[in-house]
Structure formats: structure tokens, C-alpha cells
Amino acid sequence: MSDIREEIAPKEVDVRPILRSGGEPFQLIMEAVNGLAPGQSLKLLATFRPQPLFRVMASRGFDHEAREIGGGDWEVLFTPQAGAAGRVEVSAAAENPEAWPDPSEHLDLTDLDPPEPMVRILSAADALAPGQVLFALLTREPIFLFPELEKRGHQWVGNFDSTGTAYRILVRAGRPREI
């Protein structure tokens, strides 16, 4: 992936109507976040300072800048953090990966031919107790693994290291599901 950062206008999400009608906008916000282009910011308009959201967004690699815009309303600009390592990818259901327990299992899968790493990770993840975490090291991004983990109710977070040659993934086991 090239490191040229294009200037993309922030995506604007106004959740004030939903909040005023007593609705819950979290789902909508997360959908908007998932739809952001790499490097794109998110501008959120709300009727209060959305303190709890800051933590969730920080776990997804976003800094925030909040300001009151009158009438008790707030505008928050979430900007993706620039880091040396590759952008952190997170599964849709993963909350606060920084609060996950330390991994109870470490897998070095760098010597295996695909799709063997995928098989090993799924096998290990299914063997974990709910809430336990495993760490795995791979040579490339396991594109087909992500949907399979999510289908099985597991959460994951992963990225390339700063050299771009090793992919690191943390998987937290969800509730066991029927086969």
C-alpha cells in the first residue's frame, strides 16, 4: 500500500435527530467508522459531549477534538492516528482491545504455507475459553480468516509491523457456537 495520504474530506455524521427522539446512535456511528476510507476523518454532531465514545474510538486508532458549537450541541472530529506501523484493523464487534487479557497462547505461523495459518488460528481460537486471547504472527494478512472468525463469534485486532513483512493478530474467543 502506498503511504501517500490523500486529503479526503471528513465524513459527517449528525446523530442529533436520533438522540433527540430518544434513539441509540452507536450502531450508526460504528457503521460510519467502518465505511471510512483509510486516512479519512469522521465529524460527529451530537447533543452532548460523547465521552464514552472517545475510548471506543481511541481503541480503533482515532484521536479526537471536541468543541461546543452552541445550543448545547457538540462537534467532534475523530482523526486517524498516524503511526509507523500499518493501520490497525479491528473486527466489527471488538470493543476496547487494550482491555483484553494478555494472550494465553502464542503462535508463530510464519513458516507455514497458506491456508495452513488460517486452519491453525481457527483451531486454536475454538479451543480457547470465552474471553481468552491468542496472539499469532503471520507473513501476510489473512484476508479469508477475518470473516470466518466473525462468523464463529470471535473478535480480532491485527496489523502489519512497521517493516510491513509480519502481520500480527490478536483473537479473543467469543461464546462457543454450535457447528
Place this chain on the structure above:
Amino acid sequence: MHGASLSRWTMSYFAAACLFLILGQGMMAAGYGYPTVSTAAPETLALVHVVAIGWLSLLMAGALLQFVPVLISRQLVGGRFAPVVLALLVGGLLLLVSGFVALSGTANLPLGLLPLGGVVLLSGFALLAGVLAATLLAARPLGLPARFVALGVTALVATALLGTAFSLGLSGAVESPLLDTLVGEGIGLHAAFGLGGWLSLTAIGVSYRLFPMFLLAPETEKATSRAVWWSGAFALGLVAACLPLLLLAVAGADILLSLAALLTLALVLLYGHDAIGFYRARKRKQAELNIRASLAALAILAAATLLFLLPPVRAAAGENAAALVYLFVFGWLTGLGLSQLYKIVAFMTWLESYGPVLGRAPVPRVQDLVAERRAFVLFCLYYAAVGAATLSLFGGSAGLFRACVCVQLAATVALVNEFVRARRLSYVPAALRAPAGAVHPRLFLPTFAPRR
């Protein structure tokens, strides 16, 4: 959602594509089209579109629906339109081919089928281009392979627009002197956009991701790879610039086309350099058959491009360099297509069948779904037949050409049979074939049963 899952309709695209490849080669074996008639005859045009749209474009469309998400690590935007695109392309092609048959006078069909087919095909390709463009736009900034796909899709739109204009002009549905000039002068541009821009550049782009993936080679974006992209983009720009020159009867198109041909040669040499680089840097000791067979296709691409640039060879290749176009289409594009299908069908079938039980029960390896030794012989036979058919076109022997195409057809049918065996899990040891929870895939239709 991040990542890529199986594209539900890709296998249907592949099945239709294989049928059209068999049909196209069957037509040639039966003596339909060039060299029995001229390259511009309606029969030849029918044949060319069965191969270029029915086989190559459906193959590419199906592959992109699966692999664009792999290139950008994101799900397809508008993937639900995949069956609509397939229906429009197959329906439009059948109408178009009927239109060419009407034009040839062999059957009493209305000539209006030709522009109707053109318009239906244009709508199908436009919808496909829309899905791919929306997906790529959402994933900016794009990596190099995805940028190749963007270039290829642009060329596809240009090809389809020109083709539709031809169908309107050829059938007499629209009468205009400008359109007559376009039909007279623009066929070469249509072919360059289609075979060079859409099919070749897209295939090259996807291979920049697939080659390192299958060879376990480091995937770094090199300056030479970027130069390949820029050469392709400039060459396409030059071809596009010829269009107004030809329409306005201004001199200079020849020079632009020669420049585009030289850029193409540079592109092919640089691409060859990169592909050999991936091969040398591979961690997998023995490259799998799909890669070895693809390298043969790549060598043919280099040979066909070089020969095309030598005037005496081009002159000896028959009307419109037909022998070299044949080598390009069946040696390079079809050779690469069959080679990659061999791996892709097995991998997709493996993931569809065993994905739900991975890590929960012993499953076969992807290699267990195929029998490489058998297929190796078939690929050798296929390439040998393509080479012999090309030589027979140079020699001007229609009889020998048909005999060679028969062998080529037989090798193709046998390879398609190998794909079917992979789909049916025929080579998988019985003990591993169906662990509890595995899905038995349908031959070419998506499985609609929801997964728990």
C-alpha cells in the same frame, strides 16, 4: 466488514466462461470464421466475441468479483448485482452473436439483434464497472494491483462504448458519416482497448498480488512495477488520442500507435522482470502447476509482443496479423486464464466446503482437491496445440489449423473436466472428504442455505 469472503456467483461466471471457450474452439474446429472467411467477416466477428466476451470477459469479471476484495481487504460494494451482470452479459452476447449471424446472411434473423445486443452488453459492462469502481473508490488510497484494475475497468468502458457504436453503425440502426468512419477505422482501437487494456492490464495487475501469494514471495511495490502501470496508462492514453485523429482524418495516428506498441514492449519486459523476481524470491520450493503454467503464458506474451513489432513477421501473420492475435488470445490470455482457474477453483471449493469446519475436524489440503500430474500433461498438450495452430495460420493451411484446434479443444475439455472434479471433491481421499459440518458445494450455483 474487513477481509474477503467467497463471492457467491463467481463459480457461475466461470462455468459460463468455460462453456463459451469450448463453443468458440468448437466453431473454429468446424471451420467457422477466419481463416475460411476474412477477419472482418460477420462469422469471424461472431467467433471473436464468443471468445473475447463469452470466455475471457466473463472469466475476468468472475475473478474480479472474488479478487478485488482480496486486493483491497474490503468487501465488494454492490455485490448483489453480480447475477444481474452475468445475465446481462450472457444475454447481450447471445443477441450480439445472433446479430452477426443475421449480418452474415446464413440465417434469416432480424438485423436489429446486433444493436440490441450491443446495448444490453454495454449495460452489463457498465454495471460491472460501477460495482468495481464503487468498491475501489471506497478503498483509496489504492495499492498497485488495485490501480491496475482501475485502469483495466476504464479500458473496459471504452471498449464497450466503441463496440456499441459499431453495432449501431454496422446494423444501419443509426446512420451518420462519423459512425461510418468509426466502423471503418476504429476496429483496431476497439481490440487494443479490449485485449490490451481491459483483459491484459487487469490480468497483470491481479497477478502482482496472486504470484507472490502463491509463491510465498515478499510482496513489495517496486519501481519497475510502477513503471509497468505508467507504461500501460500512457499506451492507453495514446490509443485514446488516436480516436479523434481517425475520426477527423488527421494524420498522425500511425505514429501514436507505434509509440503505444513500443510502450507495450517495455511494459511486457518490465512485467517479465518482476514476475521472474517473484519466482526467484519464492519461499515455496516447488512452484505449483498454476504458476508454472502461467509462466508459459507470460513467455508467450513476450514472444507475441516482440513478433508483432517486427514488420516482416507481422506481414507474414496474415490479415490483420491474425496469427499473432491468435497466439496472444489463446497462448497468453487463455493460457493464463486456464492456469489460474486451475488453482482458484480448487481454493474456492476448499474454502466453501471446509471453511465451516476448519480447526474442528481434519480436512484435506487444497492440493488434495487436484491431480497436478494429470493436469500437467493437459497443459503441455494445450500449449503445444496453440503453438501448432499459430504456425499453421502463418503457413496459411486452414485444414491443419482446424486439426490443431481440435487438439486444443480436446485439451480444454479435459482441463474443464479437471475443474469439475475439483468442484466435486473427486480427488479427495474418501476418509477426509465429508467431515461432519462440511458443505458439499454445488457445481456452479451458489448454495443458498444459511450457515448457522
